[in-house]
Amino acid sequence: MRSLRSRYARDNVMLGFIILNTVAVLIPLFIIIGYVIVQGFNYISLDLFTKELGSPTRNMMGEPTGLVHTIIGTAVVDIMAVLISIPFGIGAGVMLSEYPDHWANPILRVLNDTLNGMPAVLKGLLAFVLVVKPMGSFSGLSGGVALAFVMFPIIARATESALMNIPWSIREAGLAIGLPRWRVILSTIIPAAKVGLVTGFLIAFARAAGEAAPLVFTSFGNNYLPVKWTGWIFGPVDTLPQRLYNLAISPYEHWHGMGWAAAIILLVVIIASFAAARFFIRDKKQG
Amino acid sequence: MSEKNTKKINISPSALYGWLGDRIFAVSVFVLGFIVIFTTLAMAISLYYEGSEAITKFGFWGFMTGEKWDAAITMEFGAWPFIVGTVSTSLGALALSFIPAIAIAVFTAEYAPHWLSHIIENLVNLIAAVPSVVIGIWGVFVFTPWIRDTVYIPVYMWSLENAPSLTPILGNPIGYGMMTATIILTIMIIPFTTALTVDAFRMVPKEQREAASALGATKWEVIRMAVIPYSRGGILAGTMLSLGRAIGETMAVAMLIGNKNTLPFTIFGPGSTMASVIVNEFREAVENIHLTSLMAVGFYLFLISLIVNLAAAYIQRKYAVTGGRAV
Amino acid sequence: MDNVIENKLRLETIGLSVFYGDNPGVKDVSLKIYDKKVTAFIGPSGCGKTTFLRALNRMHDLTRGAKVTGKALIDGQDIYDPKLDPVIIRRKIGMVFQKPTPFPTMSIYDNVVAGLKLVGIRDRKLLDEVCERSLRQSALWDEVKDRLKTPGGSLSGGQQQRLSIARALAVEPEVLLMDEPTSSLDPQSTNRIEELIGELKDQVTIIIVTHNMQQASRVSDYTAFFYIGNLIEYNKTTRIFTSPDQKRTEEYITGQFG
Numbered sequence: 001m002r003s004l005r006s007r008y009a010r011d012n013v014m015l016g017f018i019i020l021n022t023v024a025v026l027i028p029l030f031i032i033i034g035y036v037i038v039q040g041f042n043y044i045s046l047d048l049f050t051k052e053l054g055s056p057t058r059n060m061m062g063e064p065t066g067l068v069h070t071i072i073g074t075a076v077v078d079i080m081a082v083l084i085s086i087p088f089g090i091g092a093g094v095m096l097s098e099y100p101d102h103w104a105n106p107i108l109r110v111l112n113d114t115l116n117g118m119p120a121v122l123k124g125l126l127a128f129v130l131v132v133k134p135m136g137s138f139s140g141l142s143g144g145v146a147l148a149f150v151m152f153p154i155i156a157r158a159t160e161s162a163l164m165n166i167p168w169s170i171r172e173a174g175l176a177i178g179l180p181r182w183r184v185i186l187s188t189i190i191p192a193a194k195v196g197l198v199t200g201f202l203i204a205f206a207r208a209a210g211e212a213a214p215l216v217f218t219s220f221g222n223n224y225l226p227v228k229w230t231g232w233i234f235g236p237v238d239t240l241p242q243r244l245y246n247l248a249i250s251p252y253e254h255w256h257g258m259g260w261a262a263a264i265i266l267l268v269v270i271i272a273s274f275a276a277a278r279f280f281i282r283d284k285k286q287g
Numbered sequence: 288m289s290e291k292n293t294k295k296i297n298i299s300p301s302a303l304y305g306w307l308g309d310r311i312f313a314v315s316v317f318v319l320g321f322i323v324i325f326t327t328l329a330m331a332i333s334l335y336y337e338g339s340e341a342i343t344k345f346g347f348w349g350f351m352t353g354e355k356w357d358a359a360i361t362m363e364f365g366a367w368p369f370i371v372g373t374v375s376t377s378l379g380a381l382a383l384s385f386i387p388a389i390a391i392a393v394f395t396a397e398y399a400p401h402w403l404s405h406i407i408e409n410l411v412n413l414i415a416a417v418p419s420v421v422i423g424i425w426g427v428f429v430f431t432p433w434i435r436d437t438v439y440i441p442v443y444m445w446s447l448e449n450a451p452s453l454t455p456i457l458g459n460p461i462g463y464g465m466m467t468a469t470i471i472l473t474i475m476i477i478p479f480t481t482a483l484t485v486d487a488f489r490m491v492p493k494e495q496r497e498a499a500s501a502l503g504a505t506k507w508e509v510i511r512m513a514v515i516p517y518s519r520g521g522i523l524a525g526t527m528l529s530l531g532r533a534i535g536e537t538m539a540v541a542m543l544i545g546n547k548n549t550l551p552f553t554i555f556g557p558g559s560t561m562a563s564v565i566v567n568e569f570r571e572a573v574e575n576i577h578l579t580s581l582m583a584v585g586f587y588l589f590l591i592s593l594i595v596n597l598a599a600a601y602i603q604r605k606y607a608v609t610g611g612r613a614v
Numbered sequence: 615m616d617n618v619i620e621n622k623l624r625l626e627t628i629g630l631s632v633f634y635g636d637n638p639g640v641k642d643v644s645l646k647i648y649d650k651k652v653t654a655f656i657g658p659s660g661c662g663k664t665t666f667l668r669a670l671n672r673m674h675d676l677t678r679g680a681k682v683t684g685k686a687l688i689d690g691q692d693i694y695d696p697k698l699d700p701v702i703i704r705r706k707i708g709m710v711f712q713k714p715t716p717f718p719t720m721s722i723y724d725n726v727v728a729g730l731k732l733v734g735i736r737d738r739k740l741l742d743e744v745c746e747r748s749l750r751q752s753a754l755w756d757e758v759k760d761r762l763k764t765p766g767g768s769l770s771g772g773q774q775q776r777l778s779i780a781r782a783l784a785v786e787p788e789v790l791l792m793d794e795p796t797s798s799l800d801p802q803s804t805n806r807i808e809e810l811i812g813e814l815k816d817q818v819t820i821i822i823v824t825h826n827m828q829q830a831s832r833v834s835d836y837t838a839f840f841y842i843g844n845l846i847e848y849n850k851t852t853r854i855f856t857s858p859d860q861k862r863t864e865e866y867i868t869g870q871f872g
Contacts, residue, residue: 026411126334130333245542
């Protein structure tokens with residue numbers, strides 16, 4: 001027989017254990033963010049945003065270095081990824097949600113989920129095979145494609161979810177007043193699902209913005225600004241996650257510091273995306 | 288629904304607009320959807336195709352179980368060391384992360400007041416949001432030296448004096464290695480188990496909890512008796528999701544695992560995973576056989592991920608509890 | 615006939631009011647529950663009968679903003695004594711709910727003995743005995759004795775409810791509270807359970823909340839009629855249903871509202 005007191009004692013021990021675990025897991029988070037801020041702060045400077053990286057000796061010789069080419073490169077590659085992934089993601093999501101009778105629907109769902117669960121590095125290899133090899137060089141475009149592979153399964157899922165949440169009666173109402181199906185979807189359902197769609201997109205973007213593995217074999221990296229504007233698309237391009245990796249494993253201390261600074265910028269971008277998603281949800285809910 | 292009139296002469300402009308618009312729209316959507324389908328298939332096909340040279344040279348099983356990976360002299364390649372590395376770090380991380388992840392879920396869903404739950408959930412999601420490379424750089428410059436000095440070296444020293452037979456298993460305590468990678472992986476995959484477990488806990492019907500309370504159960508006993516068992520489907524789903532993430536995790540592992548390509552691996556000593564070797568060697572792979580071998584490793588990684596994903600879906604269906612009947 | 619046998623008092627409330635925050639669910643109820651009798655609480659929806667029932671085993675404590683004033687006594691002991699743990703009360707006063715709630719991941723056997731395992735009873739023989747006894751008490755033994763290890767969720771609705779009853783009885787409560795135990799069951803299962811109540815009352819005091827008047831008149835010895843949070847009338851069932859004192863009661867009985 002177990003007395004009530006011993007049962008309560010066990011209750012308290014369990015609660016203590018649970019709290020201990022919670023704290024133990026959250027502490028590294030604070031430590032990581034703390035270190036990033038502290039270590040990277042000194043390297044945040046105007047130069048960081050205006051100068052290119054160049055060779056390792058640049059800093060040793062007293063010349064300014066920075067990551068302007070990386071920041072622009074990240075923006076270019078990310079924008080390309082967004083432009084590619086949105087039509088495919090939303091298209092697939094619409095197909096899953098609005099055309100459930102199509103014979104390919106279950107196949108799409110399984111394969112989309114499969115793709116979603118695939119490691120990003122494999123998506124990079126796919127983009128390498130599909131874009132880099134035929135093109136003959138590493139390029140910003142292939143990086144955009146690789147990140148699109150990361151993004152569109154997430155967008156497809158979020159789109160399907162958001163559209164399925166819209167009650168069937170709204171579709172019926174649209175059809176009843178004589179609107180063709182495509183009008184109903186484009187003009188009624190999709191706007192109604194705006195919140196879910198935007199949130200899904202922002203989450204996919206935040207995810208892709210931090211990925212380095214797919215970019216290592218596609219956009220590859222560049223220590224310099226491209227000469228022509230076409231170089232951003234058709235030539236190797238530097239991006240923050242990939243550059244962070246290169247800087248961290250390099251033997252140069254100044255570069256390590258810039259790596260921390262790059263980490264700050266990445267964190268800011270990602271947290272801003274999540275905050276935007278949050279803000280968007282709350283804003284719409286009150287609307 | 289507008290009438291579909293097969294005689295084009297009789298279709299009014301507005302019906303045409305509707306019907307044609309529907310066709311165009313549907314076709315566009317299907318094209319987009321099919322391309323998504325083809326992307327997944329393309330991944331399987333291209334990884335196999337690109338790696339086929341290595342696979343045919345060494346054999347499907349031969350490559351998978353081959354232990355040699357020599358890009359310099361013999362040009363012999365085998366994926367086994369990386370498979371071992373991936374499996375051991377992933378399973379290790381899964382085992383280490385399980386209890387903390389469930390504990391956080393229990394605290395968030397069952398004990399913490401609303402405002403605190405909210406904060407903790409966001410913090411846990413933040414862990415998942417931090418990019419792998421950021422965790423990697425912290426791991427390289429902060430965690431690795433710290434754990435080397437605080438744990439690895441003392442343990443290694445102790446073992447040298449007190450348990451010398453243990454030392455070779457422990458391996459070289461340089462900091463970068465299997466243990467470090469596993470620990471970092473553990474932290475990275477906790478959010479996935481926790482998130483799905485919290486969802487599962489929140490779906491436990493009030494009646495189940497009340498039935499336990501009515502028998503005279505204390506708070507923890509209600510959780511243990513009614514909440515956790517009922518949630519086992521969600522818990523399993525979260526665990527499988529975490530496992531899938533661990534298997535594919537690339538950057539942080541590549542930066543911390545020490546990059547040794549030959550077995551045996553030791554606990555503290557360096558190692559490699561399938562994902563880490565691809566990233567680490569791809570840019571330097573000059574020989575064709577090297578490149579195709581890396582692609583082949585990618586193919587095996589694809590297969591393992593696929594199996595884990597399918598197993599996850601199957602297990603979740605089998606163990607989920609729906610509507611009072613244990614399915 | 616009524617006054618010849620002295621009924622033993624088991625549970626008593628004196629001016630008990632049960633609140634949700636500031637809102638009273640039930641006001642100032644004083645009644646006596648007698649040993650080894652079935653007492654029914656009837657009344658239209660929202661009249662407070664379930665709120666009152668749940669206050670008796672302190673299940674009401676689990677809702678937000680729960681508050682209770684007045685007294686509730688079991689065998690003379692104050693149920694709401696601040697030094698008394700609700701967990702102890704819930705052993706003495708068991709409960710069966712409207713929806714049958716076997717623990718779906720546990721076997722039938724484990725469900726029945728769940729309450730015993732809570733207090734740390736591990737003796738296999740004892741558990742086997744209690745399991746059989748409880749399942750016999752709830753008239754389920756013959757149907758499940760060959761599959762005690764199968765999951766609790768694999769039974770039919772009526773069987774699940776009898777399993778819930780067996781589980782509640784296994785811890786040998788003094789009083790068994792039943793909150794609309796048959797409202798989610800088919801007529802056959804309902805009959806079964808009503809028979810069961812008749813068999814059980816010799817062993818345990820029963821309080822049953824029901825929205826089905828006919829059920830109350832069939833199974834109970836005493837009936838309490840609640841209306842908008844007040845106890846309107848409480849008397850022997852035969853009195854309530856043949857010649858109630860209160861007009862409201864009569865109106866409810868004759869189906870004029872509710």
